[in-house]
Amino acid sequence: MEFLQPASWPEALAMKAAHPEALPIAGGTDVMVEINFDRQRPATIIDLTRVADLNAWGMERGFLRIGAGVTYTRIIDELGERLPGLAMASRTVGSPQIRNRGTVGGNLGSASPAGDAHPPLLASNALVELASTSGSRRVPVREFYIGPKRNAMRKDELIAAFLVEPGKGPQQFSKVGTRNAMVIAVCSFAIALDSERRQVGTGIGSAAPTPVTAGEAETFMKAVLDEGRLWERPAPVASSALARFGELVAAAARPIDDVRGTAAYRTHALAVLARRSFTWAWDEYRRTAPA
Amino acid sequence: MRVSCTVNGRRVTADDVWEGESLLYVLRERLGLPGSKNACEQGECGSCSVYLDGTLVCACLVLAGQAEDRDLVTVEGIGSAESLHPVQAAFVEAGAVQCGFCTPGLIVATHDLLRRVPQPTTVQIREALAGNICRCTGYAKIIDAVHLAAGRMGAS
């Protein structure tokens, strides 16, 4: 096994171009499990932890551009107010030890449908910035997941950053697991209210071959809020509409039975999570919206 | 490959390291520091908790080469034979040690918690230690030990 340790971003990109099959490692919370359990034996591994650029974040034309190496702990501590949904998801990740190393970049790279970062990124319409020696491009996260544990990256690319707007309204994230800490999601749901654009964003995890959005649910609820002029005059949403929203979210999932749960349960649970988390987000909007 | 780093204040070097070894393996099998434990080797149990540049991590999830030139503190670097750290003394007194396999990881994780939150509530203790699995104690005396240590460290 060859171990490569680039000291800069250009060096990292050059190494990936020269070794397209190389496995990048940052926090190691996925990659090291694969190696320790003898599931993967990459010929080459590229350690990205010395590339300072990956650990930085800043504002760029209204978007937060967050380096792929920023850990969950830092997202909670430094970005919690601006990205409340992602911070909530980060708080549910593993343990302090895992949060200190795990990254959104790593979540995106392994593209496991159970990754906790995916639903909030989907709900907020984030972008994934990919780079190679031939340049960089930004892929909407909604187009990034193309199959189970497969993403839209080319072999010569690395994930540089993800871009997301600071929250323009209340956000929520919920994850169902069979114990109260350190769980891989049985299913998860994120919601982001955009009071500027008057849109409802959703993201579903662990309930389909890839993380997905609930497009019909989003359209439905947007219409409910528009028709009732509820953005301007916030009032509770009718329970029938909430129930319908939940049904539509559940219908967007394509879950399976596995060791963590049954398909039927996942469908049921998603409807519950959707109703509840929308209610919490909408209640927060009602409390905090300017009169 | 060769890996050089600082561990518990001393500069050390390990030679002939296979590139796929974890930091945990290097500590235990090459650097003579078997205090960090190998209960799951996938980051689920916290028994290999160490400090990497002052941050609490699972050593089983750090690739050996990633530790190059880094500053590590393991359980062996906390307290000494002559003088236990208050966290260690509290674990002994409170009966928080049975088989003790989880203890090194808990000592480091508790040490980390108390330097960040000197007087944690029980809830904060449970959240901070949620990544450290114990199979023997049911955690009750571990929580007692953390409160005991916090009380003593706060008083001094």
Add this chain to the structure above:
Amino acid sequence: MKAKPRLPPPSVVSGRVGDAVPRPDAALKTRGEFPYSSDLQVEGMLWGATVRSPHPYARIVSIDAEEARSIPGVKAILTHEDVPGRNVYGLEIEDQPVLAVDVVRYWGEAVALVAADHPERARRAAHAVRVEYEVLAPLTDPEVALTDDSPKLHPDGNITRRIKIRHGDQNPRADVVVTGEYEVGMQDQAPLGPESGLAIPDGEGGVDLYIATQWLHIDRSQLAECLGLPPGKVRLTMAGIGGAFGAREDLSMQAHACMLALRTGRPVKIVYGRAESFVGHVHRHPARLRYEHGATRDGELVYVKARIMLDGGAYASSSTAVIANACCFAVGPYECPNATIDGWVVYTNNPPCGAMRGFGSVQNCYAHEAQMDKLAAALGMDPVELRIRNALETGSSLITGQVVDGPVPVAELLRRVRAMPLPPAVTSDHLDLTQLPGGVSNTTHGEAVRRGVGYAVGFKNVGYSEGFDDYSTARVRLAVVGGRPRVEVHTAAAEVGQGLVTVQAQIAGTELGVHDVIVVNADTQVGSAGSSSASRQTYITGGAVKAACEAVRERVLALAESELSELSRDGGGGSDGWRLENDAIVSADGAAVITLATLLGEEVIEETSEFRPRRTTRLDPETGQAHAHMQYAFAAHRAVVDVDTELGLVKVVELATAQDVGKAINPQAVEGQLEGGAAQGLGLAVMEEIQVKDGVIRNPSFTDYLLPTTLDMPPVRMDILELGDPNAPYGLKGVGEPPTISSGPAIVAAIRAASARSLSRVPVRPHDIVDS
């Protein structure tokens, strides 16, 4: 010159029976300086790896190790042909090969061994061993295993043992009858320390094995047979152990490491990873239990009929004893004049099952406590009142016909847990997710959360059963060291984390009145101590230490009498009432007669004693009647849970327990057993299950075999009774298992109360609670 690895140092303890003495190795453990079996290292050590079957049932057609042998660094590859002695072992039935010969019977069974100079090379070599299998359809349903036309997995058929208990009237009538079918999933002991050990050949055909295990001598006798060596040439020493809970009663890597060491002439260490550990040891038997309870209208139990099926998996391990336990304790700690209990444990191609804390009494407790709640509901009675009404008492007969003697505080334990104040409800003014089901995963802010309270009581035997020769051996040595008397205690008893080293020292300190006591590391240089299981060690090894101390004391007093014969003639007190206290002999009125240092000088007094409890008898094969056990231990639990009834997520808010421990030799260690045992009970109730499909374990990792974390395990409120068993040393009762028996059933009862679901299976999963 033989290399010796670092071993747990002798334990130095000062304390007496009843003191909450901190354990002597705790400081070392907190500093990471305590050596465990997976830390063992010596110069020139090789690493062993095991080639395992990827099929639950298959014939081995061929094994080709040529490619593996050519990998640089590989020093040996061994198959069944290389087993030096008998290629078979087993705790009760010798049915398991050291390395599979012509057939593999479970997923993960050991087929070949590799030794190499680096664990990665050993792994690569293990992968390179080509085993050709003829895959067979696995037998995975225990009910099918019972039938005549199922494939015979072993020469004598698939029924490992069948138990019948026939007590009283076999056709009883009752006013009220309730039935139920229950299922208990497969739990794993999951001790944090992986299977590991180091075998060092002595260059003269023998071997030294440093091993974390539960019974050194049974390991040795099996090993000697497998290695074809006299027992004296197989020396075992206890290495530091990372828990056990039943997982280390059977051989795992012991014979493998010894074989590789003897073949290569070099020390060989084997350490299992966690995934391998899941196939490297036995699990708790999954069970199906069908019960019928009949009672009078006033709530008096008239009869219990039960059918208990345990899936024993591929090899017997201790299955014959587990099914006996499950049947003997099938009814629970209640007076039951008439009982018809039928139990089977059978062979399948599922993972082998054996000892786990509770040993058969856990599975049936789920069933009998669910039945009692059903009966209470049918009678319109309070569930605790119904239990108290039928509780066993001193002098009651069990369904085996044995009359229970000593304190039997079943009713009292129930009253005490019921009387404990309930925890406060979760207040809704400030949202604290950690107090709610789902915790920081943010699944509820209080919606659909209901609280439930449940009770359960259970019991089981302490010590071995059915006439098994239950004994332990202790060597106690009194000498003067550095001007002070010092006692050295040596047993083969396995310290597994429970605090046995501390207790042994406290007993010696009490019996000999000596301040400095050292418990040296356990090994096979002294007689057998039996296993650290069945909650028996404090009783039996404690009893042996006490007996050896008494023998030493007798000689000390005799020595003093003869040396001080003039004194005793003149002094007028006589040697009557002389006792050992405070490093001296004191007279009846407490006056010092002579210090031990003065009395002994250079003399060393050493005694080795065996201790046996009261004898037991084997279950009659037709009626199950016997004096099967020598002591019973009882515990009751109350559980308070909050359930999110829409998502089926559970938060256990509080566990409360009352247990009679007879005499708490070390009160702090006793509490540790009650708290830790309850956590394992909670685990089985709500989250722990080895999921097996077609004989394959689907979740062999801590990612999906979930153990309770700090956020899952609540505080345990304890009421510890010391009622004094007149037949036991110091009146003590075994402590370790009862906390794991009734804790889970109490939690399930509470979940039923909160969710109004009948829940007949554990672990309870979210979809069990929400399914309509």
